[in-house]
Amino acid sequence: MALPGRAPKDVRLGRGLSAEWTEVTNTPYAGPSPDLPDLDLPWYREVEQWWELTRRMPHCELWSEMDWQFALETAFMKQDWWKNFYSERTVFANKSTEIRRREDQMGTTQEARRKLRIRYVDPEVVAPAQPEQAAEGEKKASVTSIASRRGRLAG
Secondary structure, eight states, X not given: OOOSSOOOOSSSTTOSTTOXXXXXXXXXXXXXXXXXXXXXXXXXXXXXXXXXXXXXXXXXXXXXXXXHHHHHHHHHHHHHHHHHHHTTOOXXXXXXXXXXXXXXHHTOSHHHHHHHTEEEEOOOOXXXXXXXXXXXXXXXXXXXXXXXXXXXXXX
């Protein structure tokens, strides 16, 4: 006899086996993104490098204005972390953990994207048109040219 109560859901919070992946073309994002704002002191080189890498992630095309704001706030946290690092203070644990958690939410690493179920897919390679067969009765060849294969592999 079954236990009373509601039936279990198939997908809980998008984490079940049948949850869908979001596929994003694996090309750097070139759309609009905010610049780091001007500060009284210059941004640390490490933060500027992180920002340039982050704003070009392919899945940034999915981001809204709030996601960009979240990323900017993370950049400010990283700026503060590097300021403490260079001034030889040793209070890093709480800030490091929060920055790591925020970067996971943004999908900055392959593992973080796996948890978010974001998959980068290669852009479609357009194969050159195959010549038509001379006779109608012939079977169409399913073999692509070697140049086409090399182009896809080198792509």
